[in-house]
Amino acid sequence: MLRTVILAAARSSRCERLVATAPVTRNVVHRFVAGPRPEDALRVTRALVADGLTVTLDNLGEDTVTPEQASAVRDEYVGLLESLAADGLTPAAEVSVKLSALGQTFDEQLAYDNARAICAAAEARGTTVTLDMEDHTTTDSTLDILVKLRADYPSTGAVLQAYLRRTESDCRQLAGAGSRVRLCKGAYREPESVAFQSARDVDRSYVRCLSILMAGAGYPMLATHDPRLIAIGEDRARWFDRGPNQFEFQMLYGIRSADQARLIGDGYTVRTYVPYGEEWFGYLMRRLAERPANLAFLAHALMGR
Ligand SMILES: Cc1cc2nc3c(=O)[nH]c(=O)nc-3n(C[C@H](O)[C@H](O)[C@H](O)COP(=O)(O)OP(=O)(O)OC[C@H]3O[C@@H](n4cnc5c(N)ncnc54)[C@H](O)[C@@H]3O)c2cc1C
Secondary structure (H helix, E strand, O other): OHHHHHHHHOOOHHHHHHHHHOOOHHHHHHHHOOOOOHHHHHHHHHHHHHOOOEEEEEEOOOOOOOHHHHHHHHHHHHHHHHHHHHOOOOOOEEEEEOHHHHOOOOOHHHHHHHHHHHHHHHHHOOOOEEEOOOOHHHHHHHHHHHHHHHHHOOOOEEEEEOOEOOHHHHHHHOOOOOOEEEEEOOOOOOOOOOEOOOHHHHHHHHHHHHHHHHHOOOEEEEEOOOHHHHHHHHHHHHHOOOOOOOOEEEEEOOOOHHHHHHHHHOOOOEEEEEEEOOOOHHHHHHHHHHOHHHHHHHHHHHHOO
């Protein structure tokens, strides 16, 4: 219920104004976001890579409404990739891209063209791109664009969300050789017709999907902070004889950092998803929806201003 309310607030410009203009919000945002500028992303990436982590960088922003905005996002990513390479941070750092930020909501061909330019820039600098997955109305379009991108850039990563009923079947489709697939629970508010509603059903789906990916020939990227699912991932890795370079764990910046360090210490590959940029509101609200304790933290900060 609380999750539904927070995810609805994520779409409210009034709520965005209230939260964004409170000076104390900055502290809350900085827990989850590297900072507003590309230099912030580079600084945080440098520190994480020095600690033995790999990174995927997300330029915050979604649902662009004009071709000019979409081109600006594309150029931001191309510039970021150049800076990462110049700093010697590739291939340890790759980028995560939301197709809605590249024009998907109003022109799929444009989103594909922009994503293709980012994939070309990433390949030229020896690193990769992963296409974030957004709400279920975009799944087919995103997977269609993925297939087209992979024709020229086979290392392009997909994201599948365990809460969607369709995902087990998508995992089977995408478990082939060389296929990089991030498996997450899913962060959007989805109707019962397409998505499991209870945490228990989502977790069960995650285990079924994880098993399909780990049994397959691709490269699974297990994106979760859930200790039980991480333990099952470790178990399946032993079962299917996958070494530390044949799959990876992924977690979000600022969440369960001690677990990230523990997994590195145990010899696993761990990738931290690092968001940066001015448009942090939707991202922050999804993080709050995942954990009511984060909401209490924000409410406390807002009341104390
Ligand atoms: C690398 C990465 C990429 C992702 N990409 C996508 C994507 O493209 N599309 C998409 O829909 N979703 C994406 N997600 C979000 C994902 O779908 C979940 O919403 C999110 O990861 C929470 O689920 P969980 O598996 O960690 O399990 P949960 O059951 O939500 O959490 C398990 C435990 O982790 C900790 N935790 C989890 N979330 C938080 C938080 N916000 N703050 C503090 N502690 C927390 C808590 O200790 C919690 O008990 C991504 C997640 C990761 C890690």
